[in-house]
Amino acid sequence: MATNDRQAREERARLRTYQARQEVHARKQHRRRRDNVIAGIALVVVLTLATAAQLFYFSGGPGAPEATPTPTPTPSAEAGQNQGDVPSPDLAESRTWTGTLTLNDIPLGVELDGAAAPQAVSSEISLAQSGFYDGLTCHRLTNVSIFVLQCGDPEGDGSGGPGYSYGPVENAPADGVYPAGTIAMARQPDNGYSHGSQFFIVYEDTTLNSDSAGGYTVIGRVTSGLDQLRSGITDAGTVDGSNDAAPATPVTITGFTLQ
Numbered sequence: 001m002a003t004n005d006r007q008a009r010e011e012r013a014r015l016r017t018y019q020a021r022q023e024v025h026a027r028k029q030h031r032r033r034r035d036n037v038i039a040g041i042a043l044v045v046v047l048t049l050a051t052a053a054q055l056f057y058f059s060g061g062p063g064a065p066e067a068t069p070t071p072t073p074t075p076s077a078e079a080g081q082n083q084g085d086v087p088s089p090d091l092a093e094s095r096t097w098t099g100t101l102t103l104n105d106i107p108l109g110v111e112l113d114g115a116a117a118p119q120a121v122s123s124e125i126s127l128a129q130s131g132f133y134d135g136l137t138c139h140r141l142t143n144v145s146i147f148v149l150q151c152g153d154p155e156g157d158g159s160g161g162p163g164y165s166y167g168p169v170e171n172a173p174a175d176g177v178y179p180a181g182t183i184a185m186a187r188q189p190d191n192g193y194s195h196g197s198q199f200f201i202v203y204e205d206t207t208l209n210s211d212s213a214g215g216y217t218v219i220g221r222v223t224s225g226l227d228q229l230r231s232g233i234t235d236a237g238t239v240d241g242s243n244d245a246a247p248a249t250p251v252t253i254t255g256f257t258l259q
Contacts, residue, residue, distance in 0.1 A: 092121040108228075139157055168214075192213035
């Protein structure tokens with residue numbers, strides 16, 4: 001009888017041990033499945049936020065450079081037609097214009113292509129020669145995947161413009177690649193007739209997604225001073241440490257000449 005009792009106790013002990021192991025294994029499996037689900041959700045969120053950031057930046061600024069690249073406010077801003085007193089595209093004379101865009105006393109040599117983007121270049125010539133840009137700021141910097149500095153808003157927050165809007169998109173790269181030094185116009189998402197005074201400078205090679213209006217109007221390029229722009233402004237990042245915000249180093253347009 002004693003032997004049978006001992007065997008019974010041993011059997012119950014082995015059963016309890018087996019059941020405990022099974023329970024531990026089940027808990028581990030549950031945690032693994034839970035952790036995999038959480039990791040999957042986190043990955044989806046990260047990818048969604050990254051995509052949304054690019055679309056926002058260059059659909060409201062450039063090119064999501066209103067970066068990308070904040071939308072350009074316009075009178076009515078109706079797609080498909082100019083609004084307000086838009087300078088004639090003939091002003092660009094279908095030629096190359098050279099000059100200097102000065103940011104925080106950093107002179108950037110610039111070259112605008114009046115043949116490739118006559119309407120946009122004509123607008124920039126008119127605004128620069130009238131002194132419109134003097135004292136305005138560069139209100140937006142992006143520094144992850146998209147590398148642009150956006151400038152030219154009289155309101156200083158991405159909501160302002162020159163009192164007119166124009167289109168269409170001109171001289172946008174078919175492959176969506178905007179090399180370092182590119183100067184392009186910001187616009188509203190899906191509206192090729194929402195260009196105003198806001199432009200963006202690409203300081204590192206950047207790829208921008210097109211929307212229903214196309215890409216972003218390239219007006220020209222920086223021919224000198226890009227290294228100084230990086231070291232003096234963009235390398236400092238954004239004011240809040242994010243990848244899309246006001247520059248940490250406040251930026252003012254202290255001069256813009258074209259001839």
